[in-house]
Amino acid sequence: MRHKKHSHSLAGRSASHRAAMLSNMAASLIEHDRIETTLAKAKALRPFVEKIITKAKQAAAKTEKKDAVHLRRLALKDVRNEDMVTLLFNEKYKEFANRNGGYTRIYKLALPRVSDAAEMAIIEFVKADDQGYKKAKKPAAKAKKPAKTEAEAAPAAEAAPEAQA
Numbered sequence: 001m002r003h004k005k006h007s008h009s010l011a012g013r014s015a016s017h018r019a020a021m022l023s024n025m026a027a028s029l030i031e032h033d034r035i036e037t038t039l040a041k042a043k044a045l046r047p048f049v050e051k052i053i054t055k056a057k058q059a060a061a062k063t064e065k066k067d068a069v070h071l072r073r074l075a076l077k078d079v080r081n082e083d084m085v086t087l088l089f090n091e092k093y094k095e096f097a098n099r100n101g102g103y104t105r106i107y108k109l110a111l112p113r114v115s116d117a118a119e120m121a122i123i124e125f126v127k128a129d130d131q132g133y134k135k136a137k138k139p140a141a142k143a144k145k146p147a148k149t150e151a152e153a154a155p156a157a158e159a160a161p162e163a164q165a
Contacts, residue, residue: 008044020080022048027081029104030088034124038113042106042123052079053103056093098128105132 010018021041026049028035037045052075059071068089075085096103109120126132 007047008040010040010044018044019078023078023080026052026079027084029123029125030079030084030092034122036109036120036122039106039108039119039121042121045123046104046106048078050101050103052085052088053093053096054101056089057096059089060093092125095125095128099126102126 010021013021022045025035025037025041025045029045029049055071055075059068062068062071072085072089075089076082079085079088103126105124105126107122107124109122111120112118113120
């Protein structure tokens with residue numbers, strides 16, 4: 001049973017394979033800001049990399065160096081590429097300073113992969129000043145019944161107290 005299992009399993013992979021794959025994909029995303037992968041892998045990568053970005057932002061806010069080093073080591077446990085963690089903690093975290101989560105965006109691609117027809121997607125970082133997609137506001141719906149005028153509302157208000165007595 002899968003009760004309380006809220007992560008993507010990426011079926012057919014062992015836990016160590018899944019951890020190594022997510023680590024490598026996160027390092028590639030940090031380096032290139034955008035990668036193309038399957039939709040399932042992109043959905044699994046999103047929470048993984050967003051937690052690491054949150055650690056980088058928390059480390060920048062720490063006043064004591066030992067606290068920042070601790071967060072950096074926690075990130076190194078997940079992303080095993082020291083150069084990419086250094087890049088994220090020293091430079092890239094500034095891009096997300098004004099965002100409270102939602103650091104990545106996934107675009108589904110129209111065409112599946114040729115070899116196995118897997119759904120493809122692009123996962124990319126969202127910049128702090130990006131407003132994103134806003135739906136256009138719908139025009140106000142026309143009222144079906146005309147509103148009662150004051151003259152029509154007054155007799156109804158007078159009749160109500162008489163009915164209660």
